[in-house]
Every structure is written in C-alpha cells, then in structure tokens.
Amino acid sequence: VVIITGGASGIGAATAEAFAKEKAKVVIADLSDSGQELSDQLNKAGHQTAFFRIDVTNRKQNQALIDFTVDTFGDLDIVFANAGIATDGGRAAADLPFESWDLCINVNLNAVFTLDKLAIEYWLAKDKAGVIVNCGSIHSWVGKAGITGYAASKGAIKLLTQTLAIDYAAKGIRVNAVSPGYIDTPLLKNASQEMKDALIKLHPIG
Numbered sequence: 001v002v003i004i005t006g007g008a009s010g011i012g013a014a015t016a017e018a019f020a021k022e023k024a025k026v027v028i029a030d031l032s033d034s035g036q037e038l039s040d041q042l043n044k045a046g047h048q049t050a051f052f053r054i055d056v057t058n059r060k061q062n063q064a065l066i067d068f069t070v071d072t073f074g075d076l077d078i079v080f081a082n083a084g085i086a087t088d089g090g091r092a093a094a095d096l097p098f099e100s101w102d103l104c105i106n107v108n109l110n111a112v113f114t115l116d117k118l119a120i121e122y123w124l125a126k127d128k129a130g131v132i133v134n135c136g137s138i139h140s141w142v143g144k145a146g147i148t149g150y151a152a153s154k155g156a157i158k159l160l161t162q163t164l165a166i167d168y169a170a171k172g173i174r175v176n177a178v179s180p181g182y183i184d185t186p187l188l189k190n191a192s193q194e195m196k197d198a199l200i201k202l203h204p205i206g
Helices: 010-021 034-044 059-073 098-126 148-171 193-202
Strands: 002-005 025-030 048-053 078-081 130-135 173-178
Touching (some): 002 098, 010 078, 025 034, 034 048, 078 098
Parallel strands (some): 002 078, 130 173
16 A cells, blocks of 8 residues: 655656556545546556545645545555655745745655654554655755755755664664656756756766
C-alpha cells in the first residue's frame, strides 16, 4: 500500500502507474483533481488506486491522508513524498519575496517532514517495517543561479533523509531519497525554450 504525494502529474504520476503495474495499492495524493482522472484510468485497467485531494502544507490533511489510506486499503507500507514546487522564478535572494521563499520551504521541506513523521509514527505504533522515499533533486547536491528557495529546500531533503534513515534503521524503517536531474514535467511548463535548451546542455545524456 503506497502513498504518493504530487501523484497527479510528472514524476508522481509515472510512479503511481509503475507501482500499480507491480500490483501495489496506490493512493494518489494531490491538490489537483486530475489525480482523480489518473486513478479512474488506472482502476479501469484493473488496478487498485484511490485519489485523495490534499494541500500538503496542512498537517491535519496529512494525517487525514494516512487515515484514508488505512481505511481504504487496510494498511500503509510505502510513502513517496514527491510533491514539490519551484517559486524562485530565476530571481536571486534580494529579489525574492518572502512569500515565495515561505511557500517553497513549506511545500518542499516542511510537508515532507510532516508526512515522513506521521508515517513513522504509524509504523512504530504497529511495530512494523515501512519505507519512505523522499524526492530530492540534483539541487540537493549542487546549486545554480536563481533557485535560492528550491535549492535550500532540496538540500535540506538530503540531510533530513539521511538523519531519518539513521534514526529508524534499527526499527526496520528504510528512508531514502531520489535526486533527479531536470525532467520534462509540468514543473517546467513556464520555462522558455531558451531555458530548456540550456538545461538540456547541463545533462551529459542530453
């Protein structure tokens, strides 16, 4: 039984489809109702999925997500904390509104910690193993101009993940992160072709 936040599009949607094809029961959690469309599509293909609409920055809604998952599928085994946004818009720190910083940190870091913590609490209470995968970024490791909030949040994901892994390994709870390079998802929908071309050149594989 898997929870995927940001599951309605991009990496999250691809992951939901992959888990479903491996016979997992998948809860697609997203702010966008297109997650319901994806769930319906997967269910018509014979898979077991459900959609839960969530603002990941709301802690009560994160608890409701776990409760919904357990009520719907009977348990929780895996969490993919994937929801993320980019609010910098190429602006350096002096030009970045505090509101943009706060939103990026709340979605990309605070919400990940919230879901991770609540899942760990569930597994500890049940005395069972569990798996967390947090979605970091290439910017968990290297910086770039104009991504202050995004890089700060994803850099924090790296060390949050390592710390949780150390704290709970003995309890059978595995915590890892993936650090993708730039992926052609809706997160880049507002990027100019010039910017996309520049990003492609940063990747050895093109």
